[in-house]
Amino acid sequence: MDFTWTEENDAFRARVRDFLDRELPTNWDEIARHGPGSREQTEFSLEFCPKLAEAGLLVPHWPAEWGGADRPTWEHFIMGEEMWAVGEPRGGQYMNVNWIGPVLMRYGSDAQKAQYLPEMAAGRAIWCQGFSEPGAGSDLASLRTKAIRDGDDYVINGQKIWTSYAGMADTCFLLARTGGADQGRSAIAIFLVPMDTPGIEVRAIPSLIGHGDIHEVFFTDVRVPASCRLGEEGEGWTIISYALANERVGIPRYEMSSQVLDLMVGELKARGAFGNAIVRAKAAEAAAACEAARLLVYRVVDERARGVPPGTAANLARVAVVEADHAVTDFGMDFLPDCFSGDGHAGMLAHHERAIVTGIAAGAAEIQLNLVARRHLDLPKGA
Amino acid sequence: MHLAFNEDQATFVTVLAQMLGDEAETGFHTVADWGRFDYGTALDARLEEAGFYDAAAEPDLGTVAAAAMVHEVAQVPVTVECAASALLRPFLGDDVPRPLAVVDDEAPGAIRFLPQAGALLSITDGAVRLARLDGQAREVDSLFAYPMGEMARDKLDWQTLDVDPATIRTLWQIALAAELSGVLAGGLSSVLAHVRERTQFGQALGSFQGVQHRLATDAVWLEGARLLMLKAASxxxxxxxxxxxxHVQNHATRIGYDLHQFMGAMGLTLEHPLHRWTYRARALRAEMGGAPMAFLDYAEARWRAA
Incomplete structure (x- = not known):
């Protein structure tokens, strides 16, 4: 059992930090203020990610065949920590490298791989995930958006909601129903839909979590060729389960929380307020939440690196990450409330917007508690 | 970064689990009645005889294996002085008797394991001192599920040990974290067994989401605590x-509350052993000043001066 980084890991992290020092502009905090889905950050990602790719740092964990370098799982995760710590300059492209690309490698046709993977590996692709619907959130399998086969095409009708990155996405990773609602999960398929296809309308939803981060997406008689389907009809649930297993701990949120906590402590010290024992103890309590989350996530990565089949570790980790994010932003609001007004503390404001969505994005924390209860604690399912 | 036990540690933990699970032979779990505590004399003897308490000094086992041992032994309903023997004694020099009672910062009052102890260890910022005991301790009644004892400490023949007090204090924090996370895990296991079986409103208690979410949250806290403890041991x-x-002291109160709530009235009787875990937890969560003092220690280490 070894909780330390290897020299190779440290060298890789130093390389990523050097890159960030060189490439992040002096006004990066302003660009990153409103989150990975904002227009500012998305546009920045289209300049930043190609440079990352050129430096061999965008998809180093991918197979060489698809532009990667077959680097270890841990390096990919170190990259994620360093990127999220500064506010995620890859914007929504982190999804490409974390799970959309690997899903396409596993389930995509040769044509789909050839069409999409090189663009992702070059840092030029913006995707959105068309999962949630007005009537299908945590109960994702109840989705109603329909994809009806019509000759060599599918015709898609329906509505998605809370769709991150949709405003500037090139392609949607869309879940749709190819059969009746009575067929449940077995009638769900995935489509890779170009967002400029006629019949798609995107509307941004004003929110508390950044500019342009969440959207409604309407599909009205959207006709796509059958070659846009990922895998077979009925295989969608299997694919999405695989994708979500990667996504649940895909964002190392505790890293940004931990660094923002340091920022808060620095501010409190500057004000002479950190000598108060209650303040110090509460800061440490938030730190404990961050470090517990970190280790629970590391266990997931460690299991993945050792080839252990996915178990319940990711469900436990996801709940802990939510607690960590909230512990830090709540600490800030309790002891530095003035920092949440005006423009003076972009880091705390940016973290807050990311923290309040943690328990909802990528699946509600309560669904994870259901899974912990049933799969980890072996408790019976309710009637 | 490698979060699995090495081969020797994995074997050590497997053999220990087999020993702890060997209920029919050893009676570690089944006792005649569920009094407030029951010192696990048979278990203690077997652990000592098999050399388990020396693991921390073995290069391939180390403090990680010792801490894992404390965590596992704490989960059985009998009480054994394991934490100090496994994580302190190997670093105190030769010929230190056990069981070992520990007092931190000259805290007043009764001391856990003092009636059984072969020695009392005193840890302060300035010194680590040892007093050999010969039946001087007076056993006292206590709410806590440990054998508790008192004695006139100033009359003891104290010997100052040639060890770094800060190092021993750190090891004692790890030992307490291991024991407390283990004690709570043991209590959780017993409650899980109960809510899987107990039926109300036509379905198992454990199938209600109100019960599931709280126990699942407890499990998240405990697994985080276990990993933090193992990292510290490493x-x-x-x-x-x-x-x-x-971290574990901070969550112990809420977890203990949940465990008793879901055990219902049965958890308030002496017919079920839940109290043996929760009243050990109550003692441990206050050790070394409790969570607030440990948080302040951490704040000082991470952020230094105010």
């Missing part, structure tokens, strides 16, 4: 040790 860094102890 690094032996003061910052890691104080965080591990603070």
């Amino acid at each position: 690094s032996r860094a003061p910052q890691d040790a104080s965080l591990a102890l603070a």
Whole structure:
């Protein structure tokens, strides 16, 4: 059992930090203020990610065949920590490298791989995930958006909601129903839909979590060729389960929380307020939440690196990450409330917007508690 | 970064689990009645005889294996002085008797394991001192599910040990974190067994989401606590040790409450052993000043002066 980084890991992290020092502009905090889905950050990602790719740092964990370098799982995760710590300059492209690309490698046709993977590996692709619907959130399998086969095409009708990155996405990773609602999960398929296809309308939803981060997406008689389907009809649930297993701990949120906590402590010290024992103890309590989350996530990565089949570790980790994010932003609001007004503390404001969505994005924390209860604690399912 | 036990540690933990699970032979779990505590004399003897208490000094086992042992032994309903023997005694020099009672910062009042102890260890910022005992301790009644004892400490023949007090203090934080996370895990296991079987409103208690979410949250806290404890055992860094102890002490109150709530009235009887875990937890969560003091230790280590 070894909780330390290897020299190779440290060298890789130093390389990523050097890159960030060189490439992040002096006004990066302003660009990153409103989150990975904002227009500012998305546009920045289209300049930043190609440079990352050129430096061999965008998809180093991918197979060489698809532009990667077959680097270890841990390096990919170190990259994620360093990127999220500064506010995620890859914007929504982190999804490409974390799970959309690997899903396409596993389930995509040769044509789909050839069409999409090189663009992702070059840092030029913006995707959105068309999962949630007005009537299908945590109960994702109840989705109603329909994809009806019509000759060599599918015709898609329906509505998605809370769709991150949709405003500037090139392609949607869309879940749709190819059969009746009575067929449940077995009638769900995935489509890779170009967002400029006629019949798609995107509307941004004003929110508390950044500019342009969440959207409604309407599909009205959207006709796509059958070659846009990922895998077979009925295989969608299997694919999405695989994708979500990667996504649940895909964002190392505790890293940004931990660094923002340091920022808060620095501010409190500057004000002479950190000598108060209650303040110090509460800061440490938030730190404990961050470090517990970190280790629970590391266990997931460690299991993945050792080839252990996915178990319940990711469900436990996801709940802990939510607690960590909230512990830090709540600490800030309790002891530095003035920092949440005006423009003076972009880091705390940016973290807050990311923290309040943690328990909802990528699946509600309560669904994870259901899974912990049933799969980890072996408790019976309710009637 | 490698979060699995090495081969020797994995074997050590497997053999220990087999020993602890060997109920029919050893009677570690089944006792005649569920009094407030029951010192596990048979278990203690077997652990000592098999050399388990010396693991921390073995290069391929180390403090990680010793801490894992404390965590596992704490889960059985009998009480054994394991934490100090496994994580302190190997670093105190030769010929230190056990069981070992520990008092931190000259805290007043009754001391856990003092009636059984072969020695009392005193840890302060300035010194680590040992007093050999010969039946001087007076056993006292206590709410806590440990054998508790008192004695006139100033009359003892104290010997100052040639060890670094800060190092021993860190090891004691790790030991307490291991024991407390283990004790709570043991209590949780017993409650899980109950809510899987107990039926109300036509379905198992454990199938109600109100019950599931709280026990699942407890499990998340405990698994985080276990990993923090193992990291501290691996690094032996003061910052890691104080965080591990603070985290589990901080959550112990809420977890203990949940465990008793879901055990219902049965958990308030002496017919069920739940109290043996929760009243050990109540004692442990207050050790070394409790979570607030451990949090302050951590804050000092991470952020230094105010």
